Amino acid sequence: MKKITIALAFLLLCGTAKAQEAKLKPSSTSEPAELLATASEATDSVFKTRIANEEYQVWLDINFYDSNIIVPNQDIFGELPGYLGSKRDSRKWIILEAEVESNNASLLITNDYGSEDLTATLTCEADSSYTLTQKEGSTMKIAVNGKWVKLPKKLKFVKDKKA
Structure with a gap:
């Protein structure tokens, strides 16, 4: 001992x-x-953030560099580039692929059931806001008070104060 x-x-x-x-x-x-x-x-943090749109009460939680975002209560999907969530809807739109080129990112997005998908771009603007533009495929929508609300093809986001 x-x-x-x-x-x-x-x-x-x-x-x-x-x-x-x-x-x-x-x-x-x-x-x-x-x-x-x-x-x-600083360059590698443009697409590593949480951004929000208050009008539609949605947010994007993203990290396109490390693809290490876990979707809350849906960790079966593993680590991903990010997702779109809503304050009024528990469903998520999941970002499956993100390809960054300067201040633009090309995205492949699907709903959490896998029944709808689309391509989109996310652009960091000169004023530090972000614009999500839906390109081809399904239209993103969220449930509000039991009814589907389509999100606009172009949606403006700003840095979330909670981030």
Whole structure:
């Protein structure tokens, strides 16, 4: 028992010494590289956000870079580029594919039953708002008070305050 205690204490001391040594070493990262990383992170966050449209009470939760969004209560779909949700409807429109090119993203979207699908584009505008434009396929719709409400072919979104 004493041997085990001594061995554990030795390992703990070795680990502490290594950690101290790592803290004392100068960073190998140079300032220009740090600035490039910051600029790259800013570019890579355009389509990693939560945006909302208050008029229709819908939002988009997206991460087109890592495709790691889980649809609430529908985790059977796994990690995805994102989804459209509504405050008044528990159903979701799921983004299956997202291809980013500059400030535009081409999307393949389906409803959570898989019975309707469409292609769309999401554009980040100069004023930091976003425009979702439905192209081909089904029209996106949500249920409001038991009736279907079609979303417009062009829908404006802004950064959600909850994000």
